[in-house]
Amino acid sequence: xxxxxxxxxxxxxxxxxxxxxxxxxxxxxxxxxxxxxxxxxxxxxxxxxxxxxxxxxxxxxxxxxxxxxxxxxxxxxxxxxxxxxxxxxxxxxxxxxxxxxxxxxxxxxxxxxxxxxxxxxxxxxxxxxxxxxxxxxxxxxxxxxxxxxxxxxxxxxxxxxxxxxxxxxxxxxxxxxxxxxxxxxxxxxxxxxxxxxxxxxxxxxxxxxx
Amino acid sequence: xxxxxxxxxxxxxxxxxxxxxxxxxxxxxxxxxxxxxxxxxxxxxxxxxxxxxxxxxxxxxxxxxxxxxxxxxxxxxxxxxxxxxxxxxxxxxxxxxxxxxxxxxxxxxxxxxxxxxxxxxxxxxxxxxxxxxxxxxxxxxxxxxxxxxxxxxxxxxxxxxxxxxxxxxxxxxxxxxxxxxxxxxxxxxxxxxxxxxxxxxxxxxxxxxx
DNA sequence: GTTTATGGATACTGCTACTATCCATCACAG
DNA sequence: CTGTGATGGATAGTAGCAGTATCCATAAAC
Numbered sequence: 001x002x003x004x005x006x007x008x009x010x011x012x013x014x015x016x017x018x019x020x021x022x023x024x025x026x027x028x029x030x031x032x033x034x035x036x037x038x039x040x041x042x043x044x045x046x047x048x049x050x051x052x053x054x055x056x057x058x059x060x061x062x063x064x065x066x067x068x069x070x071x072x073x074x075x076x077x078x079x080x081x082x083x084x085x086x087x088x089x090x091x092x093x094x095x096x097x098x099x100x101x102x103x104x105x106x107x108x109x110x111x112x113x114x115x116x117x118x119x120x121x122x123x124x125x126x127x128x129x130x131x132x133x134x135x136x137x138x139x140x141x142x143x144x145x146x147x148x149x150x151x152x153x154x155x156x157x158x159x160x161x162x163x164x165x166x167x168x169x170x171x172x173x174x175x176x177x178x179x180x181x182x183x184x185x186x187x188x189x190x191x192x193x194x195x196x197x198x199x200x201x202x203x204x205x206x207x208x209x210x
Numbered sequence: 211x212x213x214x215x216x217x218x219x220x221x222x223x224x225x226x227x228x229x230x231x232x233x234x235x236x237x238x239x240x241x242x243x244x245x246x247x248x249x250x251x252x253x254x255x256x257x258x259x260x261x262x263x264x265x266x267x268x269x270x271x272x273x274x275x276x277x278x279x280x281x282x283x284x285x286x287x288x289x290x291x292x293x294x295x296x297x298x299x300x301x302x303x304x305x306x307x308x309x310x311x312x313x314x315x316x317x318x319x320x321x322x323x324x325x326x327x328x329x330x331x332x333x334x335x336x337x338x339x340x341x342x343x344x345x346x347x348x349x350x351x352x353x354x355x356x357x358x359x360x361x362x363x364x365x366x367x368x369x370x371x372x373x374x375x376x377x378x379x380x381x382x383x384x385x386x387x388x389x390x391x392x393x394x395x396x397x398x399x400x401x402x403x404x405x406x407x408x409x410x411x412x413x414x415x416x417x418x419x420x
Numbered sequence: 421g422t423t424t425a426t427g428g429a430t431a432c433t434g435c436t437a438c439t440a441t442c443c444a445t446c447a448c449a450g
Numbered sequence: 451c452t453g454t455g456a457t458g459g460a461t462a463g464t465a466g467c468a469g470t471a472t473c474c475a476t477a478a479a480c
Contacts, residue, residue, distance in 0.1 A: 052346040078417040118411040126406035136262040155368040156404040194366040196336035201328040207288040
């Protein structure tokens with residue numbers, strides 16, 4: 001198919017497709033002549049993947065590029081592909097908490113990891129975010145939320161178990177990587193939406209009259 | 211305190227504080243003379259609140275403004291304040307799925323809501339996101355993830371229960387609203403971080419050699 | 421009484437994610 | 451075989467967001 005059809009089916013404007021081609025998010029079509037190329041279903045799939053990450057999961061375009069480079073690599077270990085995805089979806093945050101709030105939060109988070117038996121790399125991007133968030137909640141006098149950190153962690157393990165189980169059904173290693181990454185990235189969007197809907201439902205019941 | 215001290219304690223640059231003042235995120239200091247104002251702990255707290263929402267929860271400044279306007283209102287019902295927060299943290303997404311994928315996803319989501327007994331407003335921002343995400347996952351051939359939607363929803367209820375329990379301990383209605391909003395907004399950051407750490411830990415165990 | 425800081429207004433900047441334009445082909449209808 | 455519209459590739463321009471920078475008249479601190 002030509003670019004116009006790709007655009008029509010995917011709903012992505014032609015100039016945007018050209019932009020993704022320029023940025024190497026989308027591989028070039030097969031050239032049939034110096035200025036004619038044809039695209040196939042892999043391009044369509046890739047384009048949909050890009051839009052899902054950009055529109056739904058709010059991943060920056062540069063991050064999508066990193067994720068896709070990982071997926072495209074035939075040699076990169078899955079764990080590293082996942083690491084790329086984690087890195088791409090976790091914004092780098094500057095340290096904003098005072099150093100003693102930061103230290104207290106670090107201690108608490110390390111204890112949590114130890115008690116849960118989670119072993120993570122010391123510079124995992126999410127670790128910093130977690131520490132800063134705990135520190136912020138404390139500083140904002142929301143210690144009660146922090147006190148439930150362990151319950152949160154326990155509930156989170158439920159998700160992880162679901163996802164591992166879901167992914168076990170995929171046998172092709174190629175699809176496996178894409179499944180794991182989509183589970184990680186779009187899973188976040190899914191969970192966030194569900195949580196807000198659950199909140200809204202509860203909130204309507206409890207606080208419509210306060 | 212003067213603006214320089216507010217800046218030093220909070221770690222927010224003076225021009226940025228002025229920007230927040232311009233945008234009415236931060237109430238003006240009390241004028242002691244035509245070009246001198248003094249700020250107090252409420253300003254410091256508000257500033258920290260803004261930074262937590264902007265830096266950690268990635269809420270757009272305009273969204274922070276809406277959230278704070280809600281919190282500041284003495285008359286707005288809590289449910290509406292929560293609604294503002296939901297609206298502020300859920301990006302408006304254009305419809306990107308084809309209409310039959312959209313319809314199928316809508317049906318599935320409605321069934322989920324019915325089976326869980328969640329009653330939500332038909333134009334809740336998270337509802338659209340959820341539908342589009344389900345549609346995207348299907349289109350991307352990740353039906354296995356979608357099939358676990360109900361398990362996700364069940365796990366999400368755990369969070370909501372934790373948060374309702376946590377918030378019950380707050381009795382002042384003023385603090386209550388701030389607690390609920392922070393629990394909603396920063397809770398998302400907290401959960402996302404925990405989930406990534408849990409994933410990383412599992413991933414290291416399972417897929418370092420694949 | 422000079423140096424430094426402040427409030428308030430206005431203008432400017434850097435970044436991201438596109439859009440728009442241009443042009444030399446190329447495909448295809450007539 | 452010629453005219454019309456689409457295409458690939460390059461370059462330039464744009465909108466929105468979140469700050470930064472500058473200016474100025476005044477006020478505070480030494």
